[in-house]
Amino acid sequence: MQRHRPSNAYLIDLDGTLIRGGAPLPFAAPLLDSLNERFVVLSNDAEHMPEQLSRSLRAMNLHVPPERIVLAGATAVDLVAREMPGARVMLLASTVLRTYARRLGIELVESGGDVVLLGRDRQFNFTRLAAAANAVRDGAELIIANPDRTHPGKDGAVVPETGALLNAILACTGEVAYRIIGKPETPMFWKALALLGAQATDTVMIGDNVETDGRGALRAGIAFVHIDDWVAQPGSSKPTTEQVLAGG
Numbered sequence: 604m605q606r607h608r609p610s611n612a613y614l615i616d617l618d619g620t621l622i623r624g625g626a627p628l629p630f631a632a633p634l635l636d637s638l639n640e641r642f643v644v645l646s647n648d649a650e651h652m653p654e655q656l657s658r659s660l661r662a663m664n665l666h667v668p669p670e671r672i673v674l675a676g677a678t679a680v681d682l683v684a685r686e687m688p689g690a691r692v693m694l695l696a697s698t699v700l701r702t703y704a705r706r707l708g709i710e711l712v713e714s715g716g717d718v719v720l721l722g723r724d725r726q727f728n729f730t731r732l733a734a735a736a737n738a739v740r741d742g743a744e745l746i747i748a749n750p751d752r753t754h755p756g757k758d759g760a761v762v763p764e765t766g767a768l769l770n771a772i773l774a775c776t777g778e779v780a781y782r783i784i785g786k787p788e789t790p791m792f793w794k795a796l797a798l799l800g801a802q803a804t805d806t807v808m809i810g811d812n813v814e815t816d817g818r819g820a821l822r823a824g825i826a827f828v829h830i831d832d833w834v835a836q837p838g839s840s841k842p843t844t845e846q847v848l849a850g851g
């Protein structure tokens with residue numbers, strides 16, 4: 604462990620760090636209070652909008668305004684709107700993300716198109732799988748909100764995530780190149796730093812997953828602290844992300 608000057612901005616993972624199984628972890632509210640509004644919650648959620656998540660968190664007594672929440676699904680839609688104006692997009696995602704995409708002026712198509720953008724689509728079915736696989740085969744760019752295959756549900760149940768749907772598409776297309784927006788890639792980290800007006804070198808990522816939170820932080824040049832270490836010794840020291848990954 605190395606000592607550094609105090610960080611002035613924090614990126615905080617959600618699942619496994621602030622909440623678990625739909626309930627807040629005991630240290631979550633004090634943690635957010637202690638960070639004095641210098642934080643952004645950074646989650647690979649590929650289904651909801653920040654406003655929805657903010658409401659859910661408030662019901663758990665965690666107060667995080669929508670503008671302090673960066674989510675993989677909404678970030679992916681933002682990125683396509685910004686970087687690919689005029690693209691015809693097959694968006695496999697929740698109704699709320701589809702509505703958001705239309706509001707940003709994205710043309711949504713049900714087959715073909717220039718881009719297949721994959722979120723956590725609970726209506727995913729055979730027809731959508733066929734349409735997405737054929738669009739990718741015909742040259743559409745494949746962009747995924749996150750690569751996570753599952754997350755743990757209540758009583759240890761397996762809950763399918765966006766990466767599971769990705770694997771269904773890849774089973775049809777064979778290995779093809781695709782772009783990941785969520786952790787461990789960096790687009791959400793850049794968005795969060797911009798929201799905070801912070802530099803990577805003055806920022807800490809707090810999370811429970813070394814492979815996504817830790818590796819993403821490393822790529823963005825941000826130090827990483829595992830939530831267990833933070834709870835044991837709040838804010839007092841932080842290892843470099845390389846050290847965490849080497850030991851993790």
Ligand SMILES: [Mg+2]
Pocket residue numbers: 616617618619620810811812
């Ligand atoms: Mg987590």
